Amino acid sequence: MLDHAPRVVIIGRPNVGKSTLFNRLVGRKLALVDDQPGVTRDRREGEASLHGLEFTIIDTAGLEEADPNSLAGRMRAQTEAAVATADLTLFMIDARAGVTPLDAHFATLLHGLGQPVVLIANKAEGKAGAAGALEAYELGFGEPLAVSAEHGEGMADLHEAIIAALPEGAGEHAEDDADKPIRLAVIGRPNAGKSTLINRMIGQERLLTGPEAGITRDSIAVDWTWRDHDFRIYDTAGMRRRAKVVEKLEKMAVGDGLRAIRFAEVVILVLDATMPFDKQDLHIASLVESEGRALIIALNKWDLIEEPQAVLKELRIEVERLLPQIRGVALVPVSGLGGKGIDKMMVKAIETYEVWNRRISTAKLNRWLSGVVEHHPPPAVSGRRIKLRYLTQAKARPPSFVAFCSRPEALPTAWQRYLLNALRDDFKLPGVPLRLMLRKGENPFEGRKRKRQ
Structure with a gap:
């Protein structure tokens, strides 16, 4: 047990996002942030709080190889001094850039110091950063944490990693993740009834409504408790097709809606049940999937539907055909005017949120993988069989998996889809985006296991 507040230092080469993470952890903009490298020159300290964990966070200048007498050299000396006095080092790389020679150089330096290190792959939001985040395995610090300091993604995983790396009980306070409201964005086309x-x-006329499309211009946050579950609900402007977004104010409103999707954890896509699955509805659903958010679909104005059972059955078949990338997405009939279906919608929102956060142990995944490969092995490509060697879950929110195989570049897309669909079906992961990343090599943890023995 530490006799002081834990000291955590953020290091990495210039412009990987250290100051952005520092500002997020201290809750205000103490550190200057700019696209130009080298904005931070001195160490900066602040009191950080992350899901009830309290510690001193230290922002440092970007690590560079330089003459000790130069400005860059003195900045590096400041960084090394900060690492020496810290209880934990957060080593950050830019996932979009991948692992650079400078990253590898400073990883070697950190291994030599022998201090506890948590490896962070920043800017990992979307598909652009996924490959770079996986490259970070080769730095030798174990599983990299894929985060977005700018958008606040991966903070729950960072909380767990810091707790695991610090002595038991250090910095912990009573606040629990369960106390945090679930961030819920309500999106859809104009006049869908959001x-x-x-x-x-929420039981009150909190938001302006009317028959005119486009009344809501910006994302409005409303706090609400439903059956002992706390939510922060974001109402957003209706999202039109890009060709129809002409006014500057409306362009800003649509941009605000996109930001709400990125900040949300669960997204409710509201469709007008009298004309569902417009091209724009499908575009919005694809945006939610590409941002990795949990999704449920609310069929609003359901009280206007004749033969509701037959229509619902038909729409469930249609959504599986139109949105195969999020198979099993919940489809809930509701009436904003009459209140019908809202309880069922919220039950589905909580269930989908739990699926989105789900973690599956590596042991379970690899027992499962051996059976899947035996039943339906990857095809031979150019006469050579592809061997699937190992599967692990890299992160949750959404569930993301890494498969290590002999020839990742040759594994057919159709077989990758088969593997993801099997994961979805066998581990009960309906209605959330799934990610699969391929890496070449053997089990990356075999060496680590031998060292521990």
Whole structure:
């Protein structure tokens, strides 16, 4: 047990996002942030709080190889001094750039110091950063944490990693993740009834509504408790097709809606049940999937539907055909005006949120993988069989998996889809995006296991 508040230092080469993470952890903009490398020159300390964990966070200048007497050299000396006095080092790389020779050089330096290190692959939001995050395995610090300091993604995983790396009980306070509200964005085309639905949910005329499309201009956050679950609900402007977004104010409103999707954990896509699955509805659903958010679909104005059972059955078949990338997405009939279906919608929102956060142990995954490969092995390509050697879950939110195989570049896309669909079905992961990343090599943890023995 430490006799002081834990000291955690962030290091990495210039412009990987250290100051952005520092600002997020201290809760305000103490550190200057700019695209130009080298903005931070001195060490900067602040009191950080992360899901009830409290510690001193230290922002440092970007590590560079330089003459000790130069400015860059003195900045590096400041960084090394900060590492020497810290209880934990957060080593950050830029996932979009991948592992650079400078990253590898400073990884060697950190291995030599023998201090506890948590490896962070920043800027990992979307698909652009996924490959670079995986490259970070080769730095020798184990599983990299894929985060976005700018958008706040991966903070729950960072909380767990810091707790695991520090002595037991260090910096912990009573606050629990369960106390945090679930961030819920309500999105859809103009006039689908989003604001009316939220007003009915919270039981008050909190948001302006009317028959005119486009009344809501910006994302409005409303705190709400439903059956002992806390939510922060974001009502967003209706998202039109890009060709129809002409006014500057409306362009800003649509941009605000996109930001709400990125900050949300669960997204409710509200469709007008009398004309569902417009091209724009499908585009919005694809945006939610590409941002990695949990999704449920609310069929609003359901009270206007004749033969509801037959229509619902038909729409469930249609959504599986139109959105195969998020198979099993919940489809819930609701009425914003009458309040019908809101309880069922919220039950589905919580269930989907739990699936989105789900973690599966590596042991279970590899027992499962051996059976899957035996039943339906990857095809031979150019006469050579592809061997699947190891599967692990890299992160949750959304569930993301790394498969190590002999020839990742040759594994057919159809077989990758088969593997993801099997994961979804066998581990009960409906309605959330899944990610699969391929790496070449053997089990990356075999060496680590031998060292521990």
